[in-house]
Amino acid sequence: GAVVSQHPSRVICKSGTSVKIECRSLDFQATTMFWYRQFPKQSLMLMATSNEGSKATYEQGVEKDKFLINHASLTLSTLTVTSAHPEDSSFYICSAGEKGNYGYTFGSGTRLTVV
Amino acid sequence: GQQLNQSPQSMFIQEGEDVSMNCTSSSIFNTWLWYKQDPGEGPVLLIALYKAGELTSNGRLTAQFGITRKDSFLNISASIPSDVGIYFCAGPSNSGYALNFGKGTSLLVTP
Numbered sequence: 001g002a003v004v005s006q007h008p009s010r011v012i013c014k015s016g017t018s019v020k021i022e023c024r025s026l027d028f029q030a031t032t033m034f035w036y037r038q039f040p041k042q043s044l045m046l047m048a049t050s051n052e053g054s055k056a057t058y059e060q061g062v063e064k065d066k067f068l069i070n071h072a073s074l075t076l077s078t079l080t081v082t083s084a085h086p087e088d089s090s091f092y093i094c095s096a097g098e099k100g101n102y103g104y105t106f107g108s109g110t111r112l113t114v115v
Numbered sequence: 116g117q118q119l120n121q122s123p124q125s126m127f128i129q130e131g132e133d134v135s136m137n138c139t140s141s142s143i144f145n146t147w148l149w150y151k152q153d154p155g156e157g158p159v160l161l162i163a164l165y166k167a168g169e170l171t172s173n174g175r176l177t178a179q180f181g182i183t184r185k186d187s188f189l190n191i192s193a194s195i196p197s198d199v200g201i202y203f204c205a206g207p208s209n210s211g212y213a214l215n216f217g218k219g220t221s222l223l224v225t226p
Binding site: 095108 | 156160163212214218
C-alpha cells in the first residue's frame with residue numbers, strides 16, 4: 001500500500017531559526033500533498049495544499065511567508081517554518097494520495113518544539 | 116468548511132466490550148473516512164466509505180455511510196487494550212482533495 005514518510009519525527013529549535021520538514025511518497029507519485037497542524041488534544045487542521053511544480057495553496061489564516069512549501073518533485077514536499085516562535089510549537093503532519101489527488105495516507109508527523 | 120460533529124468525545128470501557136462512535140456533517144459527503152491516531156503518530160486509515168448506505172468491515176471494526184450522506188458510525192467489537200487511541204472521522208473539504216476532521220473520540224480500554 002501507499003507509504004508516506006516524514007522526517008524528522010521530532011525537532012527542537014531556538015526561537016528565530018528556521019526548520020525544514022520533509023514529506024516523501026515512497027512507492028507512488030503524488031502531484032498533490034497536504035500539510036496539517038495539530039495542537040495538543042485537538043484535531044488536525046489543514047494548513048496548505050502543496051502542488052508539484054506550482055505554488056502552494058494556503059488556508060485562511062496561515063501565513064504563506066512563514067510556512068514555506070516547496071513541492072519540487074512528484075515524491076517530495078517540504079515545509080519550512082521560518083523565524084520560528086514558541087507559538088509555532090505543534091505537531092505537523094503531511095498526507096498524500098496514491099490514487100488521484102486525495103490525500104488519504106498520512107506521514108508519521110513531526111513534533112516541533114521552539115524554545 | 117463543512118463542520119463534522121463527532122461523539123462521544125471520550126470513552127472508558129473494559130476489555131471485551133463493544134464500542135460505537137458516530138459523526139455527523141452539516142453538509143452532504145461523498146466519502147467518509149475513519150482514522151485511528153496513536154500518541155505521537157500520524158493518523159492511520161481504518162475504513163473508507165464511498166457510497167450511501169455502504170457497510171464495511173475491517174476485522175473487528177465496522178463502519179457505515181449513512182443514507183442521508185450526512186452521517187457515519189464506527190463500531191469496534193470485543194475491544195482489546197491495543198484499541199486505545201484517538202479515532203477521527205473525516206470527509207473531503209470544500210477544496211475537494213484535502214480532509215476535514217472531526218474532533219476525535221478518545222478511547223481507553225482497561226484489561
